Amino acid sequence: MYNPDLAYYQEFYSKQLLNDTIPFWFPRSYDQEYGGFLLMRDADGSLIDDDKAVWIQGRATWLLATLYNTVEQRAEWQEGAKLGYDFLVKHCFDTDGRMFFHVTRDGKPIRKRRYFFSETFAVIAMAAYAKASGDETAANRSRELFGKCIQYATVPGLLEPKFTDTRPTIGIGVPMIMINTAQQVRETIGDERCDEWISNWIRTIEQYFVKDDIRCVMEQVAPDGSIINHIDGRTLNPGHAIEGAWFILEEAKYRGNDPALINLGCRMLDYMWERGWDKEYGGIIYFRDVFNKPVQEYWQDMKFWWPQNEAIIATLLAYLMTGNEKYAEWHRMIHEYAYAHFHDAQNGEWYGYLHRNGTIAQSAKGNMFKGPFHLPRQEWYCQKILKEYLAVKSTQWMVNS
Secondary structure (H helix, E strand, C coil): CCHHHHHHHHHHHHHHHHHHHHHHHHCCCECCCCCCCCCECCCCCEEEEEEHHHHHHHHHHHHHHHHCCCCCCCHHHHHHHHHHHHHHHHHHHCCCCCCCEECCEEEECEEECCCCHHHHHHHHHHHHHHHCCHHHEEEHHHHHHHHHHHHHHHHHCCCCCCCCCCCCCCEEEHHHHHHHHHHHHHHCCCCCCHHHHHHHHHHHHHHHHHHCCCCCCCCEECCCCCCCCCHHEEEEHHHHHHHHHHHHHHHHHHHCCCHHHHHHHHHHHHHHHHHHECCCCEEECEECCCCCCCCCCCCCCEEEHHHHHHHHHHHHHHHHHCCHHHHHHHHHHHHHHHHHEEEECCCCCCCCCCCCCCCCEECCCCCCCCCCCCCHHHHHHHHHHHHHHHHHHHHHHCCCC
């Protein structure tokens, strides 16, 4: 991948973001009556449900505020972020301080989950909105909720457990989401807790989940880091681990191209690309078994949209930081596969769910789990790092130059 290719990708991602992905969602998804966003949409953008997934309300708020903060100060983006922020504050918190997961259009609670991912996305939404608006109350709310998330992540017993203590497990999801949450808080409003906690969560991932002996990143392990040899314990999610890889590579970049973090992020990417890339049809497969046994979930060999987004980011960032042409080739492979199969050239945005052979499984662009986040974040982040790279030349990025 030579610099002319990098310039092509930079222009491509920027145009896709601003001319294709964002216009699919906004302004049609602004709920001017009740606040927040109407995001459950079919391929043509028509509404299929007016309920609201709280974590995706947070994600959409983060996206709009981030576009305002980093791309262009468009009033409609700031106004849209305010719609999301106000809805989160007014309707999405229970009396115990926890957040709901699923609410009606006008904010009546339907479901609350044991995990705290709605809270982490609200943290980054509030932080980005605070930067976009100058609202110090929003910044304080973000920091306070960030502190609660740290407690949820580290203090046993604060949240109702999903399982009994018969077979204790720890998952990679919590340290991963907390790394990225802290990175976003640090970038937008600043918080002195971020650097230390990011380091702690990275150490947790490396110590317990990265298995160099079998070239794998586990999704869950026993509290001592050992593999739980049962179906759930053996199940791998390559796209999720690849997402964690680029969070760590981003931290390496922030810390002046820290070689240990580059090494860790690239190992994670290498291991899970080997396990996740579909050599027959292309794309990242959803689940694998660590010992190549049958996987329990029936959708195990489908192609979901978001693992492709995370792999596009991770391979590009790995190439820019190392200069290793292997990552350039992987980026080309995943980029070409994903935009050929997931992108809807007629209506914009991506389909969410494909069969293994690349045919469309269903037409929805938005539901309780898919919305304006993974794809626009990928296009926003890729055009951003490419713009930075091309501006300063590769010599300031590459650690071995």
